Amino acid sequence: MTAVAPQAPPTRPPRGKPLWRRVVPPLLSLVLVAAVFFWFLPQFTSLSDVWSAVAAMTWAELALLGIATLWNLATYQFVMVVTMPGLRLREATVSTLTTTAVSNTVIGGAAISLGLTYGMNSSWGFSRSRTSVMLLLSGLWNNFAKLALPVLALSLLALTSTPTTGRLLAGLAGLAGLVAAVVLLGLLLRSRESAARIGRGAGRVASAVLRPLGRPPVHGWDLATTKFRDRTALLLRARWHWLTLATVVSQLSLFLVLVVALRAVGVTAAQVGVVEALAVFAFARLLTAVPFTPGGLGVIELALITGLSAAGGDRALVAAAVLVFRALTYVLPIPLGLGTYVFWRQNRSWRREPNTAPRTELVPETV
Template identity: 35%
Template sequence: MLTGIATLALVVLLPRAVGTSWATVGGILGRISLTGIAALTVVWIAGLWAHSFVLAASLPGLSKRRGLTLSLTGSAVANVLPLGGAAGTGLNFAMTRRWGFTSAAFGGFLAITTLINVVAKLGVVAVALALTPLAHSAAALPIGRTGLLLLPVLAALAGVVWFLAGAEAAATTGRALDRLIGVFRRRSALATSLPELRSSILRVCRRGWRPMTLGMIAYLVLQLALLWLCFHLLGVSLPVPVLITGLAVERLLTLITITPGGAGVVEVGTTAALVALGGDPAAVAAGIVLFRGFTYLLEIPVGGVTLGIWLLRDRRRTGGRGRTAVAA
């Protein structure tokens, strides 16, 4: 309830936060044509399709169509519920089990995709910081405050790298977790299962690093193209280095899960950053609202319909009876 109120308040106050009004923003948004909406939709779908290559390579045996289904349904849940990321993960776990994948396979898939997504976001931030002299973006993406915000993410990433560095590191992590879990439960075998998970993750990465890498790069390029097209169709011209900085701020703020999908926080923060770089407040607010309309809002109904279709097909396939997935 509180997160919903906070999200609504942030969205409602977005224009005021940068010195404009919804009437002005709405007038700018009214410039876009149906042809423009169609073009944005094509770029948005292309980005999702590119990301499906990452998902398919992260779970051997998963088709790109099913990867796209996981992406849309998981995002739909994550974008409407507080701490929705966990709920979306739970839904994706249930779906992969229905398709015959084991719990261990999904665990590796989750670890790989999470790692790739975090590294990709850090990569965009790194590129934006490197372009600071060109884009004069120190005010929008200050190195000091950005580094402070990234400290928990970098610490977690360092822990993952240490875990993957050697079997002994994975076993040590497992033994430590076994002792911790032992305070509440009698039995845990993470000292054995975590080294096996590490081996599985490395095996999948060695086999699928090319589609993972190329798919994620294509996805980020298409996200940047979508952001550029949003402003272009509204008659707003922003230099590419500035747009990269805006995308970096947007990617950075999605790491903050105060509200579902970062709604409100992302819009206000990204708009403020682009205004600080010289963008017109009303035009920038309109462009970011349009961009987030595709990357956040549209995922909810599309993902909801996709989930409904999947549930209907699954029910027909199983005759309405539950089924336990078998190991693949």
């Protein structure tokens, strides 16, 4: 009689997120957006007042708004081209517009945008590693800019007006965060050993935070930071200044659209100066570091309208300017992104075989 080997008990399928964790965040986002647009905004203006402000613009003001908007749409491509050697500007434009449209319309769209970026770059012959380097560096510099803008704005305010205790504390906190981030990056890039030490230290901190939540400790962070260092050190040493310039231009180009919108609807420099507007814009951008809603919808409007009104702007005109600004920088990329997505799906002339994109001296063979 043949012995039958005991069968292993069936493995349980991996548990997905509980239903409440999938439902509650989108629901809270919808509640926040509804509260801003249906309760908060009507206290400042009405759609008829917004339309009246837009209709009162001259052709010169509309043309200036259009030029500022087009320039803003073009600037983030510079960051992608700098961080992805071999990527053409036309490809960066298609990728940026498409992923922006997804991020602006889908709750949790950031993850979908990442997948789209990998898919598009792969269709143009770029490896996943090269795309990862691009996303890591562009995201890192974008966060540096979000930390640096409030510091810059508060410094300018201190030079042009009497600084308050709150402003000084906020500026010092932002400066400390920025310096700490830059120092940490410098240590991480200095050597593989220092990168591994930073990874192990960050892993211990993350494990300590997760322990009270009943989560297991994290592993492999030293390998992850070492890999990041190996992939980015060469590119950063050669292009950090161009990456910094491209990021600054991108951030200030977005701010330019806001300033032009304010002036076009009648908010004068005597009511809200450029430095005051920059301070409000900087802190509104800082709020988007936490993705409460797609594209910061509702959050940005709330922060800009309250901040610019508190700075001295007419409430109705400020609300009109902010809605015009968001229409040009949040709404407009959505149909454009839909068009670029259809173009990418249909166009085959730009396609390359996997991992056949042109290499440069900044792209090691292992990347």
